[in-house]
Each structure stands twice: as structure tokens, then as C-alpha cells.
Amino acid sequence: MTHANAPLTPAGRLRLARCVVDEGWPLRRAAERFQVAVSTAKRWAGRYRADGEAGMVDRSSRPHRCPSRLPTRTERRIIKVRVLRRWGPARIAYLLGLNPSTVHRVLRRYGLARLTHLDRATGQPVRRYEHAAPGDLIHVDIKKLGNIPDGGGHRVLGRAIGLRHKKATTTARYRHGKPRIGSSYLHNAVDDHSRLAYSEILDDEKKETAAAFWHRAQTFFTRNGITIERVLTDNGSCYKSRLWRDTLANAGISHKRTRPYRPQTNGKVERFNRTLLEEWAYARPYHSERERRDAYPDWLHTYNHHRGHTALGGHPP
Incomplete structure (x- = not known):
């Protein structure tokens, strides 16, 4: 050439x-x-x-034959996992026992290399960003989860048995008579640069609860050597309150909110929410809400200290 x-x-x-x-x-x-x-x-x-x-003119340098090329059957398995599960090359490679670069090369050849770069709702390319230093931006959000009745819920046991367990767990009822076992609220804070996460399971999403959570989150990040400059949240009522505004202002932290109906702007904590659902909340059957909550600290420790992160080159936060 x-x-x-x-x-x-x-x-x-x-x-x-x-x-x-x-x-x-x-x-x-x-x-x-x-x-x-x-x-x-x-x-x-x-x-x-x-x-x-x-x-x-130049001729192609492509070899006439390539003995080391993946078998067609393996390539089909890569494509199947990519399309059905929307996994990236690293996870597909781990599942199939291949090198991530090999998987990426196959995805490029079939025009699927940029699948994870597309917005699921619009199909448009996602604009990605990352701040230069830890603490430049902290993503904060709340994830609501329905509580699990004693004995297990409907996701595992079916609606009939799940309803029976709900009735046995609580005497509280909605107006139409169905049992009311309540919800858990996961308050999450994720550093934009390092992906270090602080999270608590609390009983509501009131402004007082959110402000108290932030005091503890700030202490956690400070203990890990991170000085916080700015916080990004959605437009939830607790984050629009004067108490939240004053809590950040008194600490010298600026507050930024996402545009309405644009959760992808706060994408790093939204991705954290999805990860905790897949790897903790719905990862295995739980027989009670207490059992699930007791498993959360260990999972969060694994996420921060042992679980590899693709954006960090396979290293934990």
C-alpha cells in the first residue's frame, strides 16, 4: 500500500x-x-x-485464507448475545471465553459495534462525557423499589402466592382492599470521574431524608479524599426544596438539575440504578425484604472495591 x-x-x-x-x-x-x-x-x-x-494501483492486502478466524458458529453466538442481551464486548467475551478484542472485531464486521452507543428510546447516538477529576461532579438520584413480603414475592412465586404472602405480612390496606407493604427508597450518589458510589436504603424520599442522606454521603466522599464541587440531580421535589438548596450552599457546593424528561443527562447514576437491579435487587430469590436489605452492604462493597468497571479499564472504582 x-x-x-x-x-x-x-x-x-x-x-x-x-x-x-x-x-x-x-x-x-x-x-x-x-x-x-x-x-x-x-x-x-x-x-x-x-x-x-x-x-x-494498490491491491488489497487481505489474505486469501485465514486459518485462525473464528468459526461461523461462534460468530453467530456473539451476534445472538449482542442482539438479545445488548451486552458489550467485555461481557460477551467473558461469557464465551474469548478475547474482548476478538468479540469487538466480529461486532464491527457485522455492523453492531456501536449498539451500546445508541439511546434505547430514540435510537440516536448518546453524547458521553466524563469530568477530569473526582469530585468535579456527583450524580445523585433516588430509586424506588417495592418491598418483598415475608415468604417471597410474586416475581418468583407468582401473583396468587405473592398476594397471600402480602396479606400475611401486613394488615395495612389500600382503599380497594389490597395489602400495602410499602416501598424502599435507595438514595444513591455516584462520582462522575471515579464511579465511586455511596448508597442507603431509606423509608421515603422527603426533603429532610434527602438532606440527611447528603450529609452522610459527603462525609463518605471526603473520607475517600474527594472534595465535591458540584452535584447533579433530577427535578424531584426533594431536590427542588429550599432545604436541599441550602444544604449544598452551606457546604460550598453548586447544584445543577437535569432538563425535564432527560434522565440520560444523569446517566451514570441511572446506570448504577440498573446495575443494582440486575446484580442485587433481582439477582436471586429473596424470602423477605429484610433478607434483601441485609445483602445490600456486601454488594455495594463488591461494587466499589472488587467489581470491574468497563469505563475504568476493568478496574473497580
Whole structure:
């Protein structure tokens, strides 16, 4: 292929070949004149005899056969996992026992390499960003989860048994008579740069609860050497309150809110929410809400200290 320091362009090759073929120059003389090896002059003269001017252009360097290429069956498995589960190359590679670069190469060949870069709702490319230092921006959000009745819920046991367990767990009822076991509220804070996360399971999302959570979250980040400059939240009522505003202002922290109906702006904590659902909340059957809550500290420790993060090169936060 032609490169910056190549002595011959396609036009130069044509001149060399014509000197040898049409004008009868010896190969050595032509090689000296055009400052190339004799073998190079011989090759271009031979191509000119065989193909004329069309033989002077670069040919593909792709090999005729590739014994090390993945079997078609393996490629199909990669594509199937990609389409059905929307996993990235690293997770697919771990599942199939392959190198991530091999998986990425297959996805590129089939035009699926950018699947994870698309917004699920709009299909448009997602604009990604990352702040330069820890503490430049902290993403904060609340994730609401329905509580699990004693004995297990309907996700695992079905609606009939789940309803029976709800009735046995609580005497509280909605107006229409169905049992009311309440919800849990996960207050989450994730550092934009390092992905370090602080999270608590609380009983509501009131402004007083959110402000108290933030005091503890700030202490956690400070203990880990992170000085917070700015906080990003959605437009929830607790984050629009004067108490929240004053809590951040008294700490010298600026507050920024996302545009309405644009949760992807707060994408890092939204991704954290999805991860905790997949790997903790719904990862296995729980027989009570207390059992699920008791498992959360260990999962959060694993997330911060042991679980590899793709954006961090496979390292934990």
C-alpha cells in the first residue's frame, strides 16, 4: 500500500513499467533511475504486462485464507448475545471465553459495534462525557423499589402466592382492599470521574431524608479524599426544596438539575440504578425484604472495591 515515504506513486510505477516494457530499459537501470530495488522494478513491470495501467494501483492486502478466524458458529453466538442481551464486548467475551478484542472485531464486521452507543428510546447516538477529576461532579438520584413480603414475592412465586404472602405480612390496606407493604427508597450518589458510589436504603424520599442522606454521603466522599464541587440531580421535589438548596450552599457546593424528561443527562447514576437491579435487587430469590436489605452492604462493597468497571479499564472504582 502507498505510504508517506513510498518512492513510487501509481503514476511513478506506470513510468517505471513503461521504461522497462515499452522502451526496453534493463531492470537494474530502471531500478537505479527510480531509486527502488530491482525486485520492485520487476514486480511493477510484470503487473504492467499482465494488467496494463490498471495493475499500477494498490491491491488489497487481505489474505486469501485465514486459518485462525473464528468459526461461523461462534460468530453467530456473539451476534445472538449482542442482539438479545445488548451486552458489550467485555461481557460477551467473558461469557464465551474469548478475547474482548476478538468479540469487538466480529461486532464491527457485522455492523453492531456501536449498539451500546445508541439511546434505547430514540435510537440516536448518546453524547458521553466524563469530568477530569473526582469530585468535579456527583450524580445523585433516588430509586424506588417495592418491598418483598415475608415468604417471597410474586416475581418468583407468582401473583396468587405473592398476594397471600402480602396479606400475611401486613394488615395495612389500600382503599380497594389490597395489602400495602410499602416501598424502599435507595438514595444513591455516584462520582462522575471515579464511579465511586455511596448508597442507603431509606423509608421515603422527603426533603429532610434527602438532606440527611447528603450529609452522610459527603462525609463518605471526603473520607475517600474527594472534595465535591458540584452535584447533579433530577427535578424531584426533594431536590427542588429550599432545604436541599441550602444544604449544598452551606457546604460550598453548586447544584445543577437535569432538563425535564432527560434522565440520560444523569446517566451514570441511572446506570448504577440498573446495575443494582440486575446484580442485587433481582439477582436471586429473596424470602423477605429484610433478607434483601441485609445483602445490600456486601454488594455495594463488591461494587466499589472488587467489581470491574468497563469505563475504568476493568478496574473497580
